[in-house]
Amino acid sequence: MVGALLTADTLEDALVGSSYLGCGGGGSLVEARHLIASDLAAGLQFRKLAVGELADSDRVASPYALASLAPMSAEMKARLEAGGGAVKAPTLDAMRLLERHLQTTFAAVILGEIGPLSMAEAMSTAARLGIPSLDADTVGRATPEINQHSVRVAGLPLTPAAGVTMFGDEVVLTGLRDPTREEDVFRALAVASGLVGVADGPITGADAKADNILVKNSLSLAIRIGRAVRLARAAGDDPVDAARIAGDGYTLFEGRVGADSWQDKDGFLVGDVTLAGTGAYAGQSLRLDYKNEHLVARRDGRVVATCPDLITMVDLALHQGVNNPEFASGQAVRVLGFRCDPLWRRPQGLAVFEPRYFGYDVDYVPIERLAS
DSSP: OOSOOOOHHHHHHHHEEEEHHHHOOSSHHHHHHHHHHHHHTTTTTEEEOOGGGSSHHHHHHEEEEEEOOOOOOOEEEEEEHHHOOOOOOHHHHHHHHHHHHHHOOOOOEEEEEEEEHHHHHHHHHHHHHHHHHHEEHHHHHHHHTTTTOHHTTTTTOSEEEEEEEEEOEEEEOOSSSSTHHHHHHHHHHHHHHEEEEEEEEEEEHHHHHTTSSSSTTHHHHHHHHHHHHHHHHHHOOOOHHHHHHHHOEEEEEEEEEEEEEEEEETEEEEEEEEEOOOOOTTTTTEEEEEESSSEEETTTTTEEETSEEEEEETTTTTTEEOOOTTTOOOOEEEEEEEEGGGGGSHHHHHTTGGGGGGGOOOOOOHHHHHHH
16 A cells, blocks of 8 residues: 555644644544544554655545534434444445445545544545545635535536445435535435435546645644644643644634533534633633634634634643533633635635635634734
8 A cells, every 4th residue: 555654643643633723623532533543453554645646547535424513312313223223434335335336446535624533534434445545635624514625616526426324325426516515415414314424526636636626735734733732742841832833823812611602503513602811811702603613713802813714722731622512611722723725715715615605794814914
C-alpha cells in the first residue's frame, strides 16, 4: 500500500488537532479514539498520501456519516434493536456500494471533513479497504451541510453517490437535477434512520490535483496542531496557545460556559451558548451560534468571527476542542479562530458558506480583518 505509514502517536496528534478544526462538530473525540485504537489492535495500517502522488487516472471518493448531533431518541433505538441492531460500519458499506456501482477500485479516500469522528471514520474506511487517506478533505474543517463540499462548489458532480443507513438500507443517487438536492435526500434518510453513511464525489486523480477542488494538506495541519499540543503539555507550556500558533490562529475569548439552548431541527443541532469572560476578558461576554458547528461569534454584541472561518471552543483542562452541545455550565474554555481555506473566500464558496446563507443578518468579513 502506498503512502506514508502513520504511527499511533501521529494518529492521536491528528485526532486532537482535528478537535481544534472541528468547530464544535465532527463527532466525538472519545469515539474517534476508540475506533482508531480498535483498528490498530486488529492490525490495520493507516497511511497518508499526498494528492500530488495520485495518477491522473486514479479514482478517489469521499466517505462520511451524515447525522444530527442531537441524541438519538428512545423510539429510534427501539426500532434499530427490533430490526436486529445497527449496521456496524455504514460509511464503509457506502464506499463498497459505490465501488460496485462504478465497477472500480478507489485508489485513496478523500477525508469528508476535518473533525474527530468524521476524520477517524474516513481513515478507518481507508484502512479497512487497504488504501491510504489523502492529505486533503472537502472542507478544511467540519461543516453542517453537504452543500459546503469543495467538489460540488468547484462545479463537479457529487454523483453517483451511495448511502447506507444504520438499518442496512442501500441507496445510489445516479444523478441530481439540482446539486443541492443531495443534502435534502441524505438528510431525510438521516432523520428517518438516525444516521446514514455516504460516499460521494468520485473524482479522478487529475481533478483532485487541480486547484480549488480539494482542501489540500488538511490532515497534515491537524497532525501539526495535535503535535504542538502534546509537546507543549510535556514542556509545561500553554497547550492551547501552542495549538493556536501551529494553526496560525487567533484568541477570540476566554471564560466560563453560562447559558445555552439547543434543539434538534430538521436533523441539525441548532443552538447557542454564552460565555462569561475571565482574565483579560473579565466583564465581557461571548455568544456562539451554531448549526452543528459554530458559525457566528459575537463579543459584547460585536461580531468577531463568522463562517467560513473556523470558530472553536477549547476545554482549558483537557486542551481539546469541545463538541456541541457537550459543554457544561461553569466549564473553563478558550475560543480560538482560524482562517478558512482560500477556496471558501471565492464567490462560489461564499455563496454556500457565508453567514447569510445560514440565515444570519451578518456579512462575512475575514477573521484577520476583524482581529485587527
